[in-house]
Amino acid sequence: KKLWRRIEDWFHVYQFFKVPELNDTTQHNHLYRKVSLYLHSLPSIEDSDFANLITGKKQNDIVLCLGPNQTIEDHFLGATLFWFNQTGTFLLKIRKVDKRRILRPYLQHIHAVADEIDQRGKRDLLLFMNIADDFRRWRSVPFTHPSTFDTVAMEPDLKSKVKSDLESFLRAKQYYHRLGRVWKRSFLLYGPSGTGKSSFVAAMANFLSYDVYDIDLCKISSDSDLKSLLLQTTPKSVVVIEDLDRFLAEKTARISASGILNFMDALLTSCCAEERVMVFTMNTKEHVDPNLLRPGRVDVHIHFPLCDFSAFKTLASSYLGVKEHKLFPQVQEIFQNGASLSPAEIGELMIANRNSPSRAIKSVITALQTDGDGRGCGLIGRQTEDDEMDEPDGVVCGETFHTVKDLRKLYGFFSFRVTRRSSSSNASLPPASPLEKE
Numbered sequence: 001k002k003l004w005r006r007i008e009d010w011f012h013v014y015q016f017f018k019v020p021e022l023n024d025t026t027q028h029n030h031l032y033r034k035v036s037l038y039l040h041s042l043p044s045i046e047d048s049d050f051a052n053l054i055t056g057k058k059q060n061d062i063v064l065c066l067g068p069n070q071t072i073e074d075h076f077l078g079a080t081l082f083w084f085n086q087t088g089t090f091l092l093k094i095r096k097v098d099k100r101r102i103l104r105p106y107l108q109h110i111h112a113v114a115d116e117i118d119q120r121g122k123r124d125l126l127l128f129m130n131i132a133d134d135f136r137r138w139r140s141v142p143f144t145h146p147s148t149f150d151t152v153a154m155e156p157d158l159k160s161k162v163k164s165d166l167e168s169f170l171r172a173k174q175y176y177h178r179l180g181r182v183w184k185r186s187f188l189l190y191g192p193s194g195t196g197k198s199s200f201v202a203a204m205a206n207f208l209s210y211d212v213y214d215i216d217l218c219k220i221s222s223d224s225d226l227k228s229l230l231l232q233t234t235p236k237s238v239v240v241i242e243d244l245d246r247f248l249a250e251k252t253a254r255i256s257a258s259g260i261l262n263f264m265d266a267l268l269t270s271c272c273a274e275e276r277v278m279v280f281t282m283n284t285k286e287h288v289d290p291n292l293l294r295p296g297r298v299d300v301h302i303h304f305p306l307c308d309f310s311a312f313k314t315l316a317s318s319y320l321g322v323k324e325h326k327l328f329p330q331v332q333e334i335f336q337n338g339a340s341l342s343p344a345e346i347g348e349l350m351i352a353n354r355n356s357p358s359r360a361i362k363s364v365i366t367a368l369q370t371d372g373d374g375r376g377c378g379l380i381g382r383q384t385e386d387d388e389m390d391e392p393d394g395v396v397c398g399e400t401f402h403t404v405k406d407l408r409k410l411y412g413f414f415s416f417r418v419t420r421r422s423s424s425s426n427a428s429l430p431p432a433s434p435l436e437k438e
């Protein structure tokens with residue numbers, strides 16, 4: 001086959017086109033991602049001499065990925081085209097006689113196929129993190145966080161509001177453009193630790209089928225690095241800044257408030273903020289400059305309260321598989337008396353006792369009785385300065401306290417910071433936003 005190709009090459013004049021991953025200003029070249037999606041969807045990838053086998057998005061899914069310096073053949077409108085995978089660049093080889101006839105429609109075809117793959121959500125999602133040793137680069141890993149809107153316990157009305165808000169955002173491209181606005185939507189998730197903010201971000205990304213860019217502001221050295229990182233994000237992504245309140249409170253921060261304001265406004269022209277969902281998480285917004293959170297900068301505020309009885313029932317249903325239980329009235333009464341724990345704490349108690357729903361619910365009751373009095377003692381009150389939890393000296397659910405740490409390691413894609421501040425509990429979407437009016 002190779003010999004035949006060489007003989008053929010002898011009789012043809014070829015032209016080459018490069019599709020680099022980054023353009024001159026080190027921004028991502030969106031065509032590169034599209035070409036990559038397209039090539040990896042071609043059946044002929046199986047015929048390449050060397051391909052990598054990697055795990056796909058779904059469990060037990062194995063996908064083929066073109067290896068470095070490998071060639072893949074494609075056919076379009078009667079012409080044969082060759083793609084080479086050079087590291088960071090795809091090289092297209094096309095016969096000169098075919099070029100004029102097929103190049104444009106071929107590129108349009110690639111766009112259309114890649115868009116379709118995106119739409120079908122077939123694309124494997126990625127989690128990007130900025131790295132400490134190179135302030136201006138992202139590093140990516142497959143994003144496989146299993147959280148969905150079904151697994152996050154939340155007031156049902158609010159959950160469906162957020163879902164329809166995101167759905168209408170996805171359809172609102174023309175609407176935003178008619179208004180001369182950047183097609184983006186920003187969310188503030190605030191509430192005590194362990195109430196599901198990070199899980200909710202993952203659920204949003206899974207729902208939208210968007211990549212996640214998790215910005216750690218502590219690893220950024222200046223405003224311009226922040227800008228540069230934002231410029232490198234790709235459309236169809238959720239850009240997340242966790243614990244913004246904590247960062248703003250730090251006096252030693254290397255990024256100015258105006259740097260963050262600019263970032264939040266995504267002022268850097270529409271090209272770098274189109275089709276982005278921005279999410280900021282905080283424990284409390286009490287001490288944050290309201291200007292930073294004004295409508296337009298942050299479109300939707302969502303409060304994540306501590307667990308109430310209805311959230312408890314949702315957790316019991318998903319963690320223990322029980323919809324009703326004879327101990328429920330007792331639990332309800334304790335909640336009515338004002339006791340509460342975070343969903344994370346209750347979830348962990350349930351996981352530790354998942355073989356016996358009664359024992360699990362009893363351990364929640366005990367924990368609520370000891371810890372739920374305004375979060376003054378027990379699990380919560382035992383935090384030390386450096387955010388580590390002490391071992392409990394009581395016997396109550398002793399096993400669970402170990403599991404807390406273990407599970408955090410297990411579940412966390414996002415950092416679990418254990419600052420706890422209590423706050424009140426009404427979840428709300430702010431009223432007037434352009435999309436909601438629509």
Ligand SMILES: Nc1ncnc2c1ncn2[C@@H]1O[C@H](COP(=O)(O)OP(=O)(O)OP(=O)(O)O)[C@@H](O)[C@H]1O
Pocket residue numbers: 151152153154191192193194195196197198199200283304343344345347411415416417418419
């Ligand atoms: N509302 C919830 N519904 C279901 N599970 C929850 C909920 N809240 C927390 N959990 C569980 O608790 C664990 C921690 O939750 P998560 O990291 O999302 O909390 P967080 O609000 O981001 O906390 P932090 O402010 O400390 O970052 C996760 O494993 C998650 O599954």
Ligand SMILES: [Mg+2]
Pocket residue numbers: 197198199242281414415416417
């Ligand atoms: Mg979190």
